[in-house]
Amino acid sequence: MEWSPIILTFKLAFITTLILFVISIPLANWLAFTKSRIKPVVETLVSMPLVLPPTVLGFYLLIVFSPSNGLGRWLDEVLGLRLVFSFGGLVLASVIYSLPFMVQPIQAGLSNLPTSFREAAYTLGKSHRETLIRILLPNIKPALLTGVVLAFAHTIGEFGVVLMIGGNIPDKTRVASIAIYDEVEAMNYGLANAYSLFLFVVTFAILLIVYGMRRKTIL
Amino acid sequence: MLLDVQMEIQTGEIIALYGTSGVGKTSTLRMLAGLMQPDSGYIQISDETWFDSSKKINFAPQKRDVGLMFQDYALFPNMTVRANLEFAQTKNTDKKLIDELVEAIQLGDLQHQYPTKLSGGQQQRVALARTLAQEANVLLLDEPLSALDSDTRHDLQDFLLAFHKKYHPTIILVSHDIGEIFRLANRVFVLKNGKITHTGTPLEVFAEGNEKLIGRVIEVNEIQGFVAILIGNQVVRKSLNEKFNEGDKVLIDIVF
Numbered sequence: 001m002e003w004s005p006i007i008l009t010f011k012l013a014f015i016t017t018l019i020l021f022v023i024s025i026p027l028a029n030w031l032a033f034t035k036s037r038i039k040p041v042v043e044t045l046v047s048m049p050l051v052l053p054p055t056v057l058g059f060y061l062l063i064v065f066s067p068s069n070g071l072g073r074w075l076d077e078v079l080g081l082r083l084v085f086s087f088g089g090l091v092l093a094s095v096i097y098s099l100p101f102m103v104q105p106i107q108a109g110l111s112n113l114p115t116s117f118r119e120a121a122y123t124l125g126k127s128h129r130e131t132l133i134r135i136l137l138p139n140i141k142p143a144l145l146t147g148v149v150l151a152f153a154h155t156i157g158e159f160g161v162v163l164m165i166g167g168n169i170p171d172k173t174r175v176a177s178i179a180i181y182d183e184v185e186a187m188n189y190g191l192a193n194a195y196s197l198f199l200f201v202v203t204f205a206i207l208l209i210v211y212g213m214r215r216k217t218i219l
Numbered sequence: 220m221l222l223d224v225q226m227e228i229q230t231g232e233i234i235a236l237y238g239t240s241g242v243g244k245t246s247t248l249r250m251l252a253g254l255m256q257p258d259s260g261y262i263q264i265s266d267e268t269w270f271d272s273s274k275k276i277n278f279a280p281q282k283r284d285v286g287l288m289f290q291d292y293a294l295f296p297n298m299t300v301r302a303n304l305e306f307a308q309t310k311n312t313d314k315k316l317i318d319e320l321v322e323a324i325q326l327g328d329l330q331h332q333y334p335t336k337l338s339g340g341q342q343q344r345v346a347l348a349r350t351l352a353q354e355a356n357v358l359l360l361d362e363p364l365s366a367l368d369s370d371t372r373h374d375l376q377d378f379l380l381a382f383h384k385k386y387h388p389t390i391i392l393v394s395h396d397i398g399e400i401f402r403l404a405n406r407v408f409v410l411k412n413g414k415i416t417h418t419g420t421p422l423e424v425f426a427e428g429n430e431k432l433i434g435r436v437i438e439v440n441e442i443q444g445f446v447a448i449l450i451g452n453q454v455v456r457k458s459l460n461e462k463f464n465e466g467d468k469v470l471i472d473i474v475f
Contacts (some may be wrong), residue, residue, distance in 0.1 A: 116293035119254050122280040123287045124353055125309045134306070215404035 001194040004171050005179035009199070012087070012145060012175060013155040016094040020102040020151045021144075022093075028106035029132055035119075047104070049097045058164025061093050065165070083165070090166045090173055097161045101150040109143025110136055149210050156203055222246055222257075222413040227404075230265065233383060233390040235400040235421070238410035239323070244393045245290065248359040251288040251391070253280035262448035265358060286355035288363050292346035295375075300345050302303075307352040320348040323378045325371070340366045344375065351382060358390045364399065369397050369415040397425055437465040 031043060049057060065072040065083035075081045083089035113136060121131035137144065159177045166173030168182060176195050183192035222243040225372045228234055249255040251262060253269065256277060260406060262270040269278040293304055304317050321330045324338075324344035334342055341367040350358060363379075364372045376399060386458075394400050400407055400421050407415040407424045418422050434448040435457070444459045448469060455471075463469075 042297075104379065114293065116289045116291050117295065119280070119288060120287070120293035121251075121286060123254070123283075124307050124349075125281050126306075135295050135297070139295070150301065152407050 001198075002170075002179075005174050005195065006198060007057055008171070008174065009156055009176040010202075012090055012094060015026030015091055015150050016098060016153045016155045017102075017148055019091070019095050020098060021148060024099070024102040024147065025137070027202045028103045028110060029136075031103070031107045031111035035155060047100050050100050054097060054158070055102075055164055056099060058093065058161040061089070061096075061165045063162070064088060065092075082145045085165070085167045085169060086175060087166075087172055090162055090175070093161045094155045094158060095167045097158060098151045098154045102152045102169075104148040105147040105150065106140065109140030115140055145210065147215055149207065152205060153207065156199065220413045224257050224410070224415055225412075226415065227306060228389060228391070230389055231321075231387045232406060233392065234403050235404035235407045236391060236393045236410060237395070237397075237400060237407050237424075241408045243413045245361055248287060248361055248391065248393065251283075251357070252285050253278055253283050253441055254287075272452075278281055281356075284355050285357045286350040287352040287359045288346050290361045292334075292342045294334060294342055294349070296335050296344055299331050299333055300326060300337070300383060303334065303345060303349050304352045307349045308354075310354045316325040316352060316354075320352055323382075324348045324375070340368070340371065343367065344371075346406050347375070347438055353387065356388055358388045360392045361389060362395070365395070372399070379403060397421070400425075432471045434471050435471050436463050436465055436469060439465055 001207060026047070031046075043104070048140065062084055063069060065075065066078040067082060067084070068074050072082075072084065075083065081088065117135055117139070118131055121135050122128075143152055158175070159181070162173070162175055163178055163181075166175075166178075168174050168178050174182075176199050180192045180195045180199075183189070183195065220241075220243065222242070224247055226234075236247060238244055246255060247447065250257050250270075254441065257270065257272065259272040260270070261268060261272065264284070268274070268276050269283050270276060295306065301317065304320060305312070308317070321327050324347065326341060326344060326348075329337060329341065334345060337345065341362070347360070347363045349364075350360065352444050364375055367375065379390075380403065390403075392400075392403060394403075398419060403423055407417070407419065407421050408415050409424060432450050434450040437449045438447040439459070440446070441459065445456050446456050446459050446463050448457060448471070450471065
């Protein structure tokens with residue numbers, strides 16, 4: 001068994017979760033409290049990866065970022081950034097694909113808080129940002145944890161999007177789920193089993209630790 | 220319901236808003252605090268206009284020098300009692316005021332506890348202290364002492380009066396307790412169906428033409444020949460010399 005697909009999988013999941021955490025908090029905050037008319041549109045876009053087959057998303061990302069098309073060419077020529085068949089492309093695709101898993105728990109957590117928390121902070125003279133950081137987020141820790149765990153787990157389990165935009169390049173885009181598929185194709189069931197079992201055990205352990213921690217913090 | 224309120228309040232007055240639930244008392248406070256926007260009208264504090272629909276002026280809650288004590292307390296569960304009070308201090312970070320407040324609300328021992336560990340009455344006292352810690356010039360208190368037993372309530376009324384004497388904030392207080400209004404307020408506004416129907420000192424508003432007490436019969440005991448009548452919070456016993464039913468409203472003459 002090679003370690004690189006496993007390492008690549010966790011590296012992808014870690015970076016994706018980190019980026020998602022940073023962008024989902026303002027996004028969820030906006031969605032939870034906005035009165036804007038475009039809110040349903042944004043909500044729909046965020047939730048699309050839940051229903052779309054991953055291959056659809058992967059296919060469009062492949063088209064958009066292909067160096068033979070407008071945006072892909074611009075990125076390639078001006079910024080030297082090639083997002084198809086590269087790790088950067090995997091990260092971008094994973095962020096889009098796991099977005100609802102991070103945004104939705106945080107949004108639900110924020111909108112379930114009593115309105116008076118925000119109102120009290122505002123009448124105490126606190127800005128929206130300070131209210132978010134010092135009052136709202138500390139009171140939705142379980143929702144934040146759920147978002148992180150779901151996004152992380154979902155990224156580990158990704159297959160379709162990754163295959164479409166990343167392909168199967170060893171050390172670059174060949175993550176564990178793809179390696180497993182590859183080994184099965186080549187009838188190497190033993191190796192496929194080794195990858196699978198490893199993923200199974202490690203993800204089980206991570207989730208168990210997190211849910212165990214969560215139980216402690218809630219009680 | 221249309222809320223149509225016109226009030227003029229002197230700086231440093233203590234005003235009581237009185238009325239049954241749902242007449243717009245809380246909404247009036249929320250509009251003053253900037254949490255609710257009136258359709259039209261204006262709010263002016265000293266020479267500063269906080270809201271004016273004709274000039275499209277509407278200050279955010281943060282820009283209004285006002286403290287609002289919420290009916291549901293709105294204590295922050297992630298902060299201890301003391302941290303809740305400290306969070307409210309925007310004008311200065313004088314620890315002495317916090318010490319003074321913690322002592323006044325009789326929660327010195329519990330100041331490092333989290334609000335969810337406290338009883339309803341204790342939480343209400345923290346909410347009051349947090350509003351005072353802000354040192355705003357206008358204080359809006361929505362039934363600030365309603366969850367307290369009568370002794371604690373009395374103590375805190377004394378404290379509120381002492382606080383007012385020291386810092387002279389303008390206070391608008393929602394209360395159902397006429398005794399409390401007499402102790403604290405200079406003037407009362409009576410709200411009914413979204414309009415102010417009476418204004419005046421507590422005595423003018425509540426005692427005018429009231430030489431009799433209204434009570435309610437709560438028990439009729441024909442065997443021993445008495446009725447029990449509830450007047451305010453007190454029960455009096457009177458010998459039975461005519462026919463009463465439980466729930467009857469009766470007028471009682473006061474003989475001094």
